[in-house]
Amino acid sequence: MTDQNRSALVTGGVQGLGAAAAKALADAGVTVAAAHLGAGERAKTFADETGMPVFEWDVSDYDACAQGVKDVEDAIGPLDILVNNAGVNKDVMFHKMDRNDWDAVIGVDLGSMFNVTRHVIGGMRERGFGRIINISSVNAARGQMGQTNYCAAKAGVEGFTRALARESAAKGITVNAIAPGYADTPMVEAVPDEIIEKILDMVPMSRLAEPDEIGRWVRFLAAEDAGFVTGATLPVNGGMRMG
16 A cells, blocks of 8 residues: 555644644645644634635643544545644643643643544554644753753653554554744744844754654655664754753
8 A cells, every 4th residue: 555545644644743744744645633722713724725624622631632633534444544733732830830731741742642632543543544743842851941841741752652662563563753943833923032042042953843854754754665674762942952
């Protein structure tokens, strides 16, 4: 079976890195559905521009994920590729962080790894093929002030990736992560300019990543040709963190 016969779900898939990943997969001939929560007009615009089906549910809710995955598979068929991209941030120094700030980020950024993947992996195991690609962050490894919740979640994503890769390899399923640096996305657009300047000072390439640069790595990891890559975390960060 070629890439053109595959079906994929991208969570957080109607804007930013998720939209870039969805478009990159579609360009490779994959049938793609995108999930979101609360994207409103952006989701409608994305669907109109790309022709991809769009679904709305909360990835931090296990039962909502069960129904959401069912709806996606009813629409485009069994899922061969899953891109776990949905994420939020609630940045605040830890001594000022409240439980809601912690739970919101852990629930979406890490909880979704279980909530979505659990409903997809059984079919992948039965069919003997799967590509699971999880979006982490450069800050999982380097840490970042004001992001203990986010960094904890993204570090968990990388541990989840390695463990699930070991469990799944014999079933023809690869599980990998991408750890982007700061990219030109709506999440980063909300960061004050003076903070962006400080970030760019830490990036040897002195620029933000373009979302398409991340999308191309998603496309590679989803491809037939990437069948011997599993358990990896690919750093796509402009040299912000090396080694």
